[in-house]
Amino acid sequence: MFKDVNLPKYETGGSSGLDLEAYVNADIILAPGERKLIPTGISVAIPDTMEIQIRPRSGLAFKNGISVVNTPGTIDSDYRGEIKVLLINHGKENFIIKKFQRIAQMVVSPIIKVKLKVVEELPETIRGEGGFGSTGQ
Numbered sequence: 150m151f152k153d154v155n156l157p158k159y160e161t162g163g164s165s166g167l168d169l170e171a172y173v174n175a176d177i178i179l180a181p182g183e184r185k186l187i188p189t190g191i192s193v194a195i196p197d198t199m200e201i202q203i204r205p206r207s208g209l210a211f212k213n214g215i216s217v218v219n220t221p222g223t224i225d226s227d228y229r230g231e232i233k234v235l236l237i238n239h240g241k242e243n244f245i246i247k248k249f250q251r252i253a254q255m256v257v258s259p260i261i262k263v264k265l266k267v268v269e270e271l272p273e274t275i276r277g278e279g280g281f282g283s284t285g286q
Contacts, residue, residue, distance in 0.1 A: 154190035157255055162201070166204060166254030169234060177246040179238040184218055187252055189232045195257065199225040202256045203234055214240030218251055224255070 157167035162268060171177070172190030179185055195201065203222035209215040218235040234253045238244050 151190045156248060157189075158190065164254075164263060166256045168206070168251040169203070169232065169253045169255055170249045171234075171246050171252045173246065173248050176248075177216070179236060179244045179246060181214075181238050181241055181243070184235060184237045185246075187234045187236055187246060189234065189252075192229055193224070194229065195224075195226050198259055199226055200224065200258055200260050201232075202258060203232070204254050204256060206254055213242075214238060214243050215244055215252075221256075254260050 154172055155170055157169050159167055169189050169191075172188050177185060177187065182274055193201065201224035203220075203224065204245065205216040205220060216237055216239060218237045222235065224232060232255070236252060237247075
């Protein structure tokens with residue numbers, strides 16, 4: 150979208166996510182408990198058999214309490230707008246976001262489309278309707 154934007158890239162050969170950078174004109178202060186939508190300056194076109202997931206960077210989460218609110222955020226194949234990242238500060242101090250700072254990662258994944266149908270009942274399983282801790286610790 151912009152001439153000086155850096156394309157997302159894999160930091161290592163074993164990385165599954167491409168790092169996304171903040172594309173901002175001035176530093177952004179993210180106060181404790183605050184959420185802000187951070188632009189990346191990029192748009193993408195991917196095949197309709199794929200999706201992009203926006204995920205937090207583990208270092209930002211561990212060191213500063215910075216995470217992606219809607220983890221994982223989903224970028225659908227037909228979206229053509231700028232990718233923006235909804236960050237939240239779970240930390241106790243202000244966090245300053247600078248231009249070109251790596252703020253999140255994007256993982257490109259295949260999707261499987263399913264066709265749903267209405268049925269009278271579901272086949273039984275050992276687990277049944279148990280959820281939220283029902284299989285033990």
